[in-house]
Amino acid sequence: MILAATVTRPSFTGALFAGSALPVAIIVLIVLVVWYVAAIPMNAVLSQPLIDQAGGGLANTLSISWSLPRPVLPAPHQVMAELWNTVFTVAPWRPRSLLYHCWVTLSSTLLGFMLGTILGVALAIAIVHVKALNRSLMPWIIASQTIPILAIAPMIIVVLGSIGLTGLVPKSLISMYLCFFPVTIGMVKGLTSPDPMQLDLMRTYNADASQVLWKLRWPASVPFLFTSLKVAIAIALVGAIVGELPTGAQAGIGARLLNGSYYGQTQQIWAALVAAAVMSSGLVWLVGFIERQVARAMGAKP
Amino acid sequence: MAAASVIEARELSLTFETADGPVYALSKVNLTVHDGDFVSFIGPSGCGKTTLLRVIADLEQASEGAITVNGMTPEEARRQRAYGYVFQAPALYPWRTIERNVALPLEIMGFGATERAERIARNLDLVNLRGFEKKFPWQLSGGMQQRVSIARALAFDPKLMLMDEPFGALDEIVRDKLNQQLLELWARTRKTVVFVTHSIPEAVFLSNRIVVMSPRPGRIIDVIETNFPKDRTLDIRETPEFLKVAHRVREGLRQGHSYED
Ligand SMILES: Nc1ncnc2c1ncn2[C@@H]1O[C@H](COP(=O)(O)OP(=O)(O)O)[C@@H](O)[C@H]1O
Numbered sequence: 223m224i225l226a227a228t229v230t231r232p233s234f235t236g237a238l239f240a241g242s243a244l245p246v247a248i249i250v251l252i253v254l255v256v257w258y259v260a261a262i263p264m265n266a267v268l269s270q271p272l273i274d275q276a277g278g279g280l281a282n283t284l285s286i287s288w289s290l291p292r293p294v295l296p297a298p299h300q301v302m303a304e305l306w307n308t309v310f311t312v313a314p315w316r317p318r319s320l321l322y323h324c325w326v327t328l329s330s331t332l333l334g335f336m337l338g339t340i341l342g343v344a345l346a347i348a349i350v351h352v353k354a355l356n357r358s359l360m361p362w363i364i365a366s367q368t369i370p371i372l373a374i375a376p377m378i379i380v381v382l383g384s385i386g387l388t389g390l391v392p393k394s395l396i397s398m399y400l401c402f403f404p405v406t407i408g409m410v411k412g413l414t415s416p417d418p419m420q421l422d423l424m425r426t427y428n429a430d431a432s433q434v435l436w437k438l439r440w441p442a443s444v445p446f447l448f449t450s451l452k453v454a455i456a457i458a459l460v461g462a463i464v465g466e467l468p469t470g471a472q473a474g475i476g477a478r479l480l481n482g483s484y485y486g487q488t489q490q491i492w493a494a495l496v497a498a499a500v501m502s503s504g505l506v507w508l509v510g511f512i513e514r515q516v517a518r519a520m521g522a523k524p
Numbered sequence: 525m526a527a528a529s530v531i532e533a534r535e536l537s538l539t540f541e542t543a544d545g546p547v548y549a550l551s552k553v554n555l556t557v558h559d560g561d562f563v564s565f566i567g568p569s570g571c572g573k574t575t576l577l578r579v580i581a582d583l584e585q586a587s588e589g590a591i592t593v594n595g596m597t598p599e600e601a602r603r604q605r606a607y608g609y610v611f612q613a614p615a616l617y618p619w620r621t622i623e624r625n626v627a628l629p630l631e632i633m634g635f636g637a638t639e640r641a642e643r644i645a646r647n648l649d650l651v652n653l654r655g656f657e658k659k660f661p662w663q664l665s666g667g668m669q670q671r672v673s674i675a676r677a678l679a680f681d682p683k684l685m686l687m688d689e690p691f692g693a694l695d696e697i698v699r700d701k702l703n704q705q706l707l708e709l710w711a712r713t714r715k716t717v718v719f720v721t722h723s724i725p726e727a728v729f730l731s732n733r734i735v736v737m738s739p740r741p742g743r744i745i746d747v748i749e750t751n752f753p754k755d756r757t758l759d760i761r762e763t764p765e766f767l768k769v770a771h772r773v774r775e776g777l778r779q780g781h782s783y784e785d
């Protein structure tokens with residue numbers, strides 16, 4: 223059904239209600255049921271004494287397991303309540319607001335994404351044009367990604383902090399560090415994607431390297447660029463959150479996660495996770511949206 | 525004095541070194557193309573027609589022998605943008621509209637915007653593609669795309685046109701029409717054309733000299749001069765003189781093939 227929906231391209235609402243809505247609804251339902259059921263045994267340590275006190279029974283078990291103030295696993299409606307309270311009942315510029323924290327993380331995500339994209343594209347252009355760089359630079363680029371980011375994030379934060387750089391920039395640098403990689407890999411592939419005939423054509427015109435780059439390699443690489451950017455923006459968000467963890471940052475999704483776990487506020491953790499997931503899919507969707515506009519301007523077959 | 529020679533090849537050989545050993549693509553090719561000639565290379569596929577054209581265009585380097593284009597090395601000639609090359613496939617850039625595809629060489633060679641617009645219009649006119657300026661390549665048929673690629677090669681007005689089976693993938697009706705148009709263009713502009721084909725009627729109809737090649741190693745086995753009027757039409761294909769030339773080409777090709785089948 224999903225396949226049919228994408229092939230025939232019905233209207234957005236049409237797709238929502240006719241094509242994919244039912245399967246999606248079923249999956250969501252299954253997740254919710256499993257979640258609610260799992261909350262009962264997982265919260266048993268805390269809830270069992272209270273249930274016994276109340277005299278046991280199914281009704282008590284359910285109502286108490288799903289409404290603990292500091293549950294191990296909060297029930298979905300508790301997470302929803304936390305989201306509601308921190309999004310709609312507080313002004314967005316107050317530190318109590320989840321939106322405020324989202325913005326803090328989002329701003330370093332976007333800065334890191336931008337820097338990472340520029341670095342990634344620059345490296346790819348260099349690698350494609352200078353044969354020696356391909357062999358000398360590539361191993362380092364790959365090695366850079368084998369180092370666990372959790373291990374070096376604190377070092378980056380501390381080192382930059384010691385020279386007076388705190389807040390946005392160090393976090394962005396971690397995002398950049400993570401997200402330049404898929405851009406470089408994708409763009410090396412994209413910049414070398416023109417077929418020999420398209421390149422020979424440039425040669426017959428005696429075009430110079432920069433003309434070949436801007437009139438052939440670059441436009442040919444655009445589909446590869448967007449594929450990379452979708453991966454890059456998602457991991458830029460992960461990088462920003464990771465960058466907020468080691469410093470005990472005051473704000474951001476990472477700070478909410480850390481705070482929540484210090485004080486056993488699992489609803490807060492889950493709400494932050496939901497916020498991160500929503501932001502991440504929103505960003506990926508946005509890149510995809512821009513991709514479609516660009517593809518149309520570049521004459522892609524609809 | 526005879527017309528100046530545009531292309532001079534002497535004892536030209538080219539061997540591709542491949543993983544499975546050497547491939548002898550060209551062997552001791554001698555060829556002279558004069559200013560204003562329409563020369564066709566004809567031969568079975570794999571006989572080195574494309575390779576020879578690519579050597580002239582400096583897209584491939586000969587292993588032995590000498591070749592000059594406009595009295596220079598092919599590289600110097602290429603740097604001076606001496607020729608327009610039409611590939612076997614249209615090789616249009618899919619993200620450019622038709623007019624911007626034709627504009628590509630003009631942009632690279634630094635023509636101004638008004639000059640570009642004028643040349644785009646003139647050359648799209650020439651290949652009967654007015655009204656398709658804003659279309660993208662995929663919106664055009666194969667024949668139309670190949671005509672765009674011809675307009676693109678003509679756009680910067682090179683004196684020499686190198687055309688590698690430009691109509692090879694087209695059906696016969698379209699092909700006939702394009703042959704007629706190409707001939708008229710040649711008669712009108714006095715360009716020198718080097719044309720690769722494996723169609724005998726096409727070669728005989730278009731050329732004033734036909735170079736018959738044999739495969740492995742690619743050699744020239746016959747050079748046939750024709751003497752049809754410049755304003756000939758497709759009807760001459762029924763005339764005895766035409767059939768005589770076609771017969772001689774076919775004989776040449778058969779000779780070249782005698783080593784097998
Ligand atoms: N780049 C190359 N490397 C190795 N062999 C090649 C290369 N280009 C062409 N050849 C070989 O050279 C011979 C002549 O090829 P080509 O000039 O394309 O023939 P034609 O255009 O007459 O069909 C063929 O056997 C082909 O396989």
Ligand SMILES: [Mg+2]
Nearest residue numbers: 573574575612
């Ligand atoms: Mg060929």
